[in-house]
Amino acid sequence: MKNNDDTTHLIDETLIPKGQPFLSPVGYFEGLPTIIQRRIEGKDCEIRNTGFNEPEKYFATLPDRIILKVTTEEKEQNPVKQIGFINWTWVASVAATVVLTWGIINDQQNTLIKSNLTKQQWHIDNLSSTEIASILNKSDISEEELIKNISITRLNQQIEISSKEENEIINQLEETDITSEL
Amino acid sequence: MKEEIDDKQLLQQFAIESRREQVFHQIVLKYQRRIYWHIRKIVIDHDDTDDLTQETFIKAWKALKDFREDAQLFTWLYRIATNEALSFLRKKKSKNTISINEAHEELILALQSTSFFNGDALQMKLQKAILTLPEKQRIVFNMKYFDAMKYEEMSEILETSVGALKASYHHAVKKIEVFFEKQN
Structure with a gap:
């Protein structure tokens, strides 16, 4: 408490004689060396005042x-x-080279595929339907489609058979009728 | 004045990238105690103070490249430390949703339970009295009473006028006197 640097609040105004407005606060000069020392050091002096300490x-x-x-x-x-600026420049240039190379290779592959496709197209265009049919195997036609096609054919055949039989029966009946009439 | 020149030299050397760590080490060495004790007086607990001191210097490291010498290095560091300590207390209050009185009680509890206090009964009493003050008054009182800081420096750190600081200190002293009278 004695180390208070600003002792203005400790001034008892009744003790200040009139006509001496510049009287120093009570205990000011006793505390002054400590204040100056504290201002010079500015370090651990406050520990002893606060009571706190550190590990x-x-x-x-x-x-x-x-x-x-x-x-x-x-x-x-x-x-x-x-990585650092110089190293980073190296990393960036290597990465750029890799990307560029990949792009060139990719472009070449695309051209090759395109040319092959054109050739195949030209080849198919010059084939007759029989030749194309001979090229296609069973796996080229889906099983489902195949079954559907077969079923439709069978149905058509059945209808054809049925209509033929019906005609025959009608004919027979007509013939019978005529005979009986006779 | 000597301190100012030294800080300028440190800042000039800090601009050289290869020397940054070494120079920053010197800066920490120079100001660690002042920053630590400034924060400690606000948050009381040592562990919290330790975290906030480190955080203050980390923030200083990040911003030091752009530091303009229109302010002194130590006032700038004090400002960071003050802001860190105050925002820590505010976060703590909002996290625990406690009132101002409860926050004071918590600080008094931290003061009584800390193992890093070797002061006498009178010093403990003074600390308790200081803890009854509003945050800003508490900081002003600590800076003036314990750190013997000039009002002009405090004004720069706390961004408050000298007049307002003087009034704040006066009120703080009066409240502490009343606290002591009541205790007696």
Whole structure:
């Protein structure tokens, strides 16, 4: 409490004689060396005033811990920066070369496929339907389609047979009728 | 004045990328105690103070490249530390949804339970009295009473006029006097 640098609140105004407005506050000069010392040091002097203290060797390790945290955080946040500008230029140029090469190869492949397709198209255009049919095997036609086609053919055949039989019966009946009439 | 020149030199050297870590180490070494004790007086608990001190310097590291020398390095660091400590207390209050009185009680509890207090009964009493003050008054009182800081410096750190700071300190002292009278 004696170390209070601003002792204005301790002034008992009744003690100040009139006509001496520049009287120093009570206890000012006793505390002055401490105030000056505190202002010069500006370090741990406040510990003894507040009553607080810190763990042993706390300030000895604090700068290193802060530097470690700062550098670790920076590396985690910015891996690009970690590589460095020159190295990063190398990485970028290698990546660009890879992309460019892949693009060229891809383009060549596309041209090749296109040319093959044109050839195939030209070949098919020059084939007759019988030749195309001979090229196509069973797997070229889906099983479902095949079954459907077969069923329709059979149905048509059945209808044809049925209509033939019907005609025959009618004919027979007509003939019978005529005979009986006779 | 010497301090100002040193800070300028440190800042000039900090601009050299290869020397940054080394220079920053020197900056931390120079200001760690002042920053730690400034925060400690606001948040009381050592572990919280430790976290906030580190956070203050990490923020300073990130922003130091763009630091303009129109402010002193130490007032700038004090400002970061003050903001960190105040926003920590606000977050704590809103997280626990506690009233101002409860927040004061929590700080008093932290003061009584901390193992890093070796002061006498009178110092404990003074700390309890300080904890009854509103946040801003508490900071003003601490900076003036314990750190012997000039009002002009405080004005720069807290971005408050000198007149308002003087009034704040005066009110704080009066309240502490009343607290002591009541206790006696």
